[in-house]
Amino acid sequence: MKMIMSRRLLGICIWMGFVSLLRAQTDFTHMDLEVWPDTLNSAIHGKVKLRFQAGEGTDSIGVNGIEMSYDAVTLNGTSIPYSSNDKALWFAGTEVRPGENQLEIEYNCQPRKGIFFIGWDDASGVSPRQVWTQGQGIDHRHWIPHKDDQTDKLTLDIRIHFSADYQAIANGELVSRTQEEGGTSLWHYHLGKPMSSYLIAIAIGKYDSVQTRGKNGVPLTQYYYPEREKDYSWYYAHNEDIFNFMNEAVGMEFPWPNYKQVPVKDFHHGAMENTTATIFGDFFLVDEVAFNDRNYTYVNAHELAHQWFGNLVTATGSDHHWLHEGFATYYQWLSERNLYGEDHFDWLRWEEAQLVFEASRSDSVPLGNGKAGSYRFYQKGAWVLQMLKDRLGEEDYKKVIQHYLQKNAFGVVNTDSLNSSIRQVTSKDFSGFFNDWVFTAGEPVVKFRSTVKNGIVELEYIPVYMPFESIPLRVKVKHEEGATFSSFVLGSEAKTFKLNPAGNKISYWVINPDMEQLMSIHEEKPYPFWISQYEESESVIDRYLAVKGLKASSEKGTGDYLLSILENTDEHYAVRAEALKQMKSLSNEKKFNGYIAYALRDEDVQLQKEAILLVKDPDKKLLKNVSELRKGRSYILRNRALELGIDVSDPEANRWLYDDIYTSEPGIPGRKVEISALFYRAMLFNDKEALQTLKLRTSQAYDFITRMNAIEAMSVIGYLDEEVCGYYFNALFAYNWQLRRKASELLKSYYAHNKSKKVILQYIENHKNDFSDFQKRVVSATFELNTD
Ligand SMILES: [Zn+2]
Structure with missing residues (x-):
């Protein structure tokens, strides 16, 4: 016992020493992986050939491998002595020839991470039977012995032996599928461009597929469960549009030979952007009704964007993870704007900003930190890129991104790589920008109060939280002659600013128009100016804020005005939903129920969903409207309608x-x-x-x-x-x-x-x-x- 203990300890020490050696002298360039998944034991039998470049005098190599047993280890075809523990395999004292070498390992494992055997324990036969993988960040070492390091990029061959009744999908192009004895097939996939190993993917299951092509000829394959064929157009909605748009928006052609998307059961995340083979949760296989509750369209865009941002250029480590998620989220937003328009884009940015502020309320970790969390990596990252684009201008921004992708293609990046591309393309210094938005925690939280005297607006600025030394802010002033912009600088001191656009009569003003800065703003404004803002602004956010502001002003007649907003159908559901919510405290229960009933009859399913959440104790009349939604165009609506009916013991609901x-x-x-x-x-x-x-x-x-x-x-x-x-x-x-x-x-x-x-x-x-x-x-x- 003691001896085993000390050997294990020794093993770990030697291994630790080798990590630095390995970084300095070896570069793994190609992986040839062959696997025989064993569904009976949820186990893997595998053979992996790792090609690497060694420097002069190398006599030790180590690879990661969790709880594996090894059948054979050879170097350039010759068996070599090796050591292993439950975390790694390594050899020492064997001379490695300078230049190219091949390490080959035959192994067995029963992994709990990295690769998953789904449905094989279901005797009823209802569950689909699948084997699929998920590697990010360092989980593939549980089923492939290799150097599991995202900064080391490899080309790939993947060979899978599995029952011929199934489909096996992996990264790259299918080179061949050959029939073997005993009813199995051998699938051979090849990817000739280097990528990080956490992006390796295998998905095995019973699938049908639709094959199309992007405008640039790239083959696209969408896999689905045969029994879910009729809803294909819902879960893969806009698929080709998204692909074509993304190539244009990024400004660089898709860098891989093809693109495949595969749904799997019980996926732990939403989706994973494995190179050329995105795997996503089958909970996105929605039908026409569920499409209004949850859909794959935005995920489709997000994972596709990763094929450039994350897969083509990969962050050196977790402190730069925002370069993956921020970019993927931002290009997803742009794709949504392309599909659904400006209002959708604005509302999305607004909602996502609220998540960023929420993250800042719970801790103060900057975006450029491995512990920043999802709301920062995704939402704040995307926001930072939107602000960067604003400051650079559309044309320069696109050139910068092209430079960043081309210069670092198939390599690794950090935040400075982006800054350096900006410098090289535009000769501008953005260090201050990155310092504020990436390396400093938090966002400005500010208050404004305003008074209007003799046609001059006085804006009283009150900083609540100002993480930066200063931040520029614009105010758009709308007046009888059009609109003018005033610029101010906000710091940590309270101040008063004056708005007076050359004596013109002011109609209303908007602080931080078009959300140029990511900042949380609380504003008080006299009632008539909120009204003008609501009536005259084309921005959904301006109108939404006006509706929120109206209530606070507690002017007589506000209720009637809000009702008119609900009834006159503002173009965006969120504005009408806000008007409805504000009316709750301005009307008695009976009246409010009437307003809810009105919203429940609306044509916009999103407004119906907001409205049904406001139903508490429905009277008979309201219950009738609720009942109709048991066949509504959303499962959330249908479920709530059922619950409400049962809650009030509606005999009708019992029959449903x-x-x-x-x-x-x-x-x-x-x-x-x-x-x-x-x-x-x-x-x-x-x-x-x-x-x-x-x-x-x-x-x-x-x-x-x-x-x-x-x-x-x-x-x-x-x-x-x-x-x-x-x-x-x-x-x-x-x-x-x-x-x-x-x-x-x-x-x-x-x-x-x-x-x-x-x-x-x-x-x-x-x-x-x-x-x-x-x-x-x-x-x-x-x-x-x-x-x-
Ligand atoms: Zn992502």
Whole structure:
């Protein structure tokens, strides 16, 4: 025991020493990976050939590899002595010839990360059966021994041996698919341009596909489940438009030989931009109704943008991660603007800015920091690029991005690479910009109060939080002769500014027009100016802010005015929704219910969704409008309509529970509506059949969102038997962490009660001999039990 311990320790020390050696002297250039996925044991048998360039005098090489066993290790075709532990494999003391070498490793592993075996444990045959991968940041070392470092780029060959009944998809181009003995196929994919290994992808499953081409001839393949063919045009909506737009917007042709998109079950994230092979969660396989609740279109654009930003040019480390997510999010915004117009773009930027401010309220980490979190990497990153474009101008910005991509193509970048491209293209110094927006935490939070005297506006500026030394701010003043702009500089001192556009009568003014600066602004303005702002501005944000401002001014007649906004149908739903919300405190309940009913009848499904959330205790009249939405154009609407009907014991709603629309429609995503109906049937009518169906929905036959919804419903019912216990334990061992957490919470709460504790202990007793080591560890940790 002691000896093993010291050998392991020694191993780690030597390995640590080699990391620097390896960085200095070896460059891995090509990976040839061959795998035989074993679905029975969720295991991988593999062979990997790693080509590398070695410097003079190299006699040691190490690669990452978590909990693997090795069958053979050769260097340039000759067996060599090697060492390994549960984190790495390395050799030392074997002379490596200068120049090109090949290290070949044959290995076995049973990974819990990096590659996932889905649905093979579902005896019912309902679940799709898949094998798929997810590598970011360093998870591929769990199933491929290699130098798992995003700064080292490789070309690829991937060979997959698997049952010929399935499709196997991987990075690059399919070179060949050959039939093998015993009913398997060998798929061989090749990618001749270098990329980081975290972007390696394999997806195996039963798929059909649609093949199209971009304007530039790039082959595009969209995979889907055969049974979901009829909704193809919803989940892959605008696919080719997005691709063609992206090539133009980026200003550089798609840098890879093809582009594929593959849905998979129980994906932990939304999607992953693996080079040429994006993998996304099948919860995006929406139908026409679910499209209004959640859709893949924006994700499609986001992952595609990564093929340039992240895959072609890759950040050196997590402190520069915003160069991946900020760019992908920004080009996704631009793609949405292209599809849905300026108002959509403005509203998106506004909403995303609120998320950035939220992040700044909880901690003060700058964007250029590995711990910045999603709202900064994605939303703030995109905002910073929008501001950069504003300052550079459209033309120069595009030249800068082209320079940045071309100069660093197939290489690595950091924030300074972008700054350096700006310097080289425009001769301008943007160090101050990056210092403020990337390396300084927070955004300005400011207040303005205004008074108008003799045609002159006095703006009183009150800084609440000013992270920068100063920031320029423009104010747009609208007057009888048109519009003029005044520029001011805001610092950490309160100040008063005057607006007086050459004696013209001021109609209204907008601080920070078109959201030029990412700053949180609270403004008080006299009532008539809000009215003019609402009536005259073409910007959805200006109109939205006017509606918000109106209420604060508490002028008589505000309620009527807000009603007119709702009724006169402002072009954007968010403005009307805000008017409706403001009316709550300005009217009695009966009147307010009438306004909600009006909004529920609106043609815009997004306004209907906002309105139904405001329904609390519906009277008969309002309930009638709610009822109509049980067939609404959104599952959120349908579900809420059902819940509200049941809440007030509407006999009509009780009948819906047995209606086809609720029982046969999967209610994508996560069968939310169906699960609500089953839940109410089981709870209200003690319906055994509904309970049994609900039990099955917690099983591995279904996707993780359905299972979590069903587990939630079952936990309210409080029913536990041996069968359900088995499904919960299966969920407790799942790859998907959200499902795992849900099952763990529920089982722990059951375990605290004597009656259900017995069921759990009995289940463990009956099955402990079948538990794997991993499962034993999970059970021990969850229930503080020894399972041996
Ligand atoms: Zn992303």
